[in-house]
Amino acid sequence: MATFWLDVLDETIRACAAHGRTDLAHELQHRRAQLLDPRLRVLVVGAPKQGKSQLVNALLNAPACPVGDDLTTTVPTVVEYADEPSGVQATDPVAHQVVGVPRQLLRAGLVLVDMPPLGRAGPADALLATADAVLLVSDAGTGLSAGEVEFLRYAVQRCPTVILALTKIDLAPRWRQVAERTRMRLAQAGLNTPVVPVSAALRLRAAGTDDVALNAESGFPELVGRLQREVSTKAQRLAPHTAAVLTATAIESLVAPLVAEHATPPAEHTTAALQLRDLQHRHDGLRRHASRWQSALADDISDLVSDIEYDLRDRTRRVLRTVDEFFDVADPALAWDSFVPWLEENLRYAGQANFAWLVQRSHWIATRIAADFAGYRPEVLPESTFWPAADAFGGVAELERPALGEFTLGQKVFTGLRGSYGGLVMFGLLTSVAGLPLINLVSLGAGALFGSKSLRDEGSSRLLRRQSAAKAAVQRHVEDFFLKFSKDCRDVARQVHRTLRDHFLTLAEDLQEEIADAARLAKDTADRAAVEQDRRRQELQREFDGLVALRHKTRLLTTAATAGVAA
Amino acid sequence: MRATLADRAWYLLTTALRMYRDHADAADWMRHQIDRFEGALRIAVTGPACSGKSTLINALVGDEVAPVGTGFVWYQDGPTPRATLYPPGEAERELPVTRVERGLRVEVPGWLPADADPGEIVVDWPARALRHAVLIDTPAADLDGGTMARVRADADAVVYATPTVAEADLLPLRPGPGSSPGAMVDTILVLSRADEVGGSRIDALSGARVIARRRDRGIAVRGRWQTVVAVSGLLAHTARTLSEAEYAALAALAAQPGADLAGHLLSVDRFTGQAFPVPVDAPTRAALLDRLGLFGVRLASTLIRTDGASQDTLPGLLLQHSGLIELRDAVRELFLDRRQVLKARSALRGLRMAVQVWPHPDAGELSAGIEQALASGHELRELALLASLRAGRTRLSAERTDEARRLIGGYGDDIGTRLGAPEYLDPTRAGTLTEESLHRWRGDAENGTLTEDQRRAARTVVRSCEGLLTELAHTDRR
Secondary structure (H helix, E strand, O other): HHHHHHHHHHHHHHHHHHHOOOOHHHHHHHHHHHHHOEEEEEEEOOOOOOHHHHHHHHHHHOOOOOOOOOOOOOOOOOEOOOOOOOEEOOOOOOOOOEEEOOOOHOOOOEEEEEEOOOOOOOHHHHHHHHEEEEEEEEEEOOOOHHHHHHHHHHHHHHOEEEEEEEEOOOOOOOHHHHHHHHHHHHHHHHOOOEEEEEOHHHHHHHHHHOOOOHHHOOHHHHHHHHHHHHHHHHHHHHHHHHHHHHHHHHHHHHHHHHHHHOOOOOOOHHHHHHHHHHHHHHHHHHHHHHHHHHHHHHHHHHHHHHHHHHHHHHHHHHHHHHHHHHHHHHHHHHHHHHHHHHHHHHHHHHHHHHHHHHHHHHHHHHHHHHHOOOOOOOOOOOOOOOOOOOOOOOOOOHHHHHHHOOOHHHHHHHHHHHHHHHHHHHHHHHHHHOOOOOOOOOHHHHHHHHHHHHHHHHHHHHHHHHHHHHHHHHHHHHHHHHHHHHHHHHHHHHHHHHHHHHHHHHHHHHHHHHHHHHHHHHHHHHHHHHHHHHHHHHHHHHHHHHHHHHHHHHHHHHHHHHHHHHO | OOOHHHHHHHHHHHHHHHOOOOHHHHHHHHHHHHHHHHOEEEEEEEOOOOOOHHHHHOOOOOOEOOOOOOOOEEEOOOOOOEEEEEEEOOEEEEEEEEEEEEEEEOOOOOOOOOOOOOOOOEOOOOHHOOOOEEEEOOOOOOOHHHHHHHHHHHHOEEEEEEOOOOOHHHHHHHOOOOOOOOOOOOOOEEEOOOHHHHHHHHHHHHHHHHHHHHHHHHHHHOOOEEEEEEEEEHHHHHOOOOOOHHHHHHHHHOOOOOHHHHHOOOHHHHHHHOOOOOOOHHHHHHHHHHHHHHHHHHHHHHHHHHHHHOOHHHHHHHHHHOHHHHHHHHHHHHOOOOHHHHHHHHHHHHHHHHHHHHHOOHHHHHHHHHHHHHOOHHHHHHHHHHHHHHHHOOOOHHHHHHHHHHHHOOOOOOOOHHOOOOOOOHHHHHHHHHHHHHHHHHHHHHOOOHHHHHHHHHHHHHHHHHHHHHHHHHHHOO
């Protein structure tokens, strides 16, 4: 038995140390030494003016502690055996005085500690851990107060051997009822504290007069008997009992955090698992997205090509219409040189505007697709959306000057002569009828007239010819321009299409790979966490099992100790 | 005329009533304060649980009227015994009462739940002691301060009964937040179980008195209460109601030689035991024990045996021993004689609360007036000095103590009494007397050889003399 409680206590101390509760281990270590000490320290506590010091004096039949009408005891007084009466002051762990009294009762190892009144803050707490038993002193005149019950509840956790002394029963007419009520009250509170009604006054008087009957009436023989029994059987009864309570309390305080940890539901959605789920979700989204954006890109590009072509056609037609109107009036022979720069200018402008639009549109397409990717990565626009082919817009042929049919001086002379010849002959013949020579003034005049007319006719027909030639030349040129430029535009659009497709394909692959990597990583982490959790749970269970086994031993100890107490 | 604290309180109350006449709740409150101001002084008897509050009330009233219920019970003077219950939030109800042998029993309805506020019970009872004051029996003063807060709101003065002077028992008396110095000029501390001191030995009451005096002079307690009195409520109450049969039984006990009896007076068991040598039957002995306690029996039998106390003189002797006379003196001197001051103080505090609860745009001047009256009220300082002189906390020479008490109104508030000439006093002579006193005390107030405490006392007396001069000047002009 003696070794059993020590074993349990030692094991509990080890468990405390193993669980990082060095404070508990330290305290239990201290209590262990104390329980092995054959002396029995009894703390005499109670509210003010209940007769604590007088009780100690009456127990010993000696004025060991000062008593007075006013509050008297201010520091704990330790009363222990000494061959000669003595008294010293000490300060460890709290200020107290030690009084030695030569009394048989103390010789067996009983040490009484007369405490100052229980108050808001007293040394009772510090000393409670150093006590083997507690003697609570309560005035039989008033009965047990709520505060005293509270104190008892607290005290039995740290020092299970408690005796309640109801004092001053010589003065309280109804002390028997009070004692009965007190016992019931304690039973209700779940405390099996023995209640001993005593009267210090009677005991002291009995000692003075050697009155055995009066001594019996004082109730002290029972109290003395109880104390003596506790001292003589400390190792067999009190120590195991105390050890049982102490270890039970310590184990409870070790188990509580374990139970709390165990009770917290296993985090099904650990961060790793949550992350993994999120990643898988993203991965699926990306895959769904891939087919969608590709067809969207193709549609956009074909729209773009047709729009751009139409725009270019529209612009060139407008140029042509202007040119037609211009050459309806102007003589290409005169205006050509100034016309050519104008045309070049207009065509360049049309091409530029058209191209600008192309750039803008392709950029817009890129942005639109990039927006779909924004959920995966913030900056996904390609560095540039437009890569003109090296030879684009380079090879439009020069506008060649059309054959304008210049009206040279020789031709003019010839034409004039040819026209004037007819007139001259015609009028020369007519006038020759009249007897005039073939060449006369009239025929000469008519010749001149006819000559100039045919000259004029020839001039205007030549102008018309020139104009249509110029128009045709311009039309050809513009058609060339359109063909070439639209081809280039289409190439560029295709280029853009290809570049964007490549860019976003790479991006999508990149993203997919990235997400897959992350998912793998997250899965690893989640797996590890699950393993760790499992391990921790097993560990908890193991620790818990260890403590439960220890607690079982403690229960055995308690049963044994209670049986011992009952015996 | 001197503007007394009561005058100022009255002026402020009427001003406030005018100011708040449009505000029904506030006006009701003001009218309640005015009624209270004109009514009797209210003294609450409170203290921790089992401190003998009800026994003390019985001792003060002289009849067994307490305890009645668990809540606040008011005892006021009335021609016929009557009890009215005021449950919170319900209409008042008359409670049936029966006269019993030594007092009154009130049938408190059993359905009152124990934890709910049982409301207030007002008991009308014809008694001389209630003519000038209403006594209030309160539940135990707990540490959370709920009871004490209500006591301070309801009562003008407090008798605090405590079984011991341990700090834990006195905690409810600690000054609350915002209380001004000298806030406790309304409190008398009573060591209520004085007969239990030192295991109820025969000189227990003198032991208790020693403790009381020691507490009274302690520097630490300055301002927490006016004075400490040791009283055995049980003894006092029984002394006032001792019957012929009881005296006969006590006399029979006393007839036995002291040595024979001593052994049987050792404990209650022995006193009520079978082997009692005196022909007084056990029920009578048990009844005696209930009425007097073992200490009372010992004291009474000793008084009869050694001092030859008769049935006429025994109650007086017991009363003297019980300390009730001192308590009554203290109550008269510190409470009843100063009821105008105490009631004015209560009214001002009630008014201050009302102004805080119902702010009024024009209340600035009013609250300044209230604060000034509460802080500078010279009468409160007179009252504090009076208690201090009484308890011996402030020590002056015997002659000076007497003069100071007289001048600050310890013997009576009117000019004649204060100047030591209660009969007719011609104004010139009164002026001379006052100026002489003023001169004397002014000297003391500036005398460096006196302690600070003595000089403070002197300054208070000087201020009283100045007040007298002002009053005399007003009388002259008339």
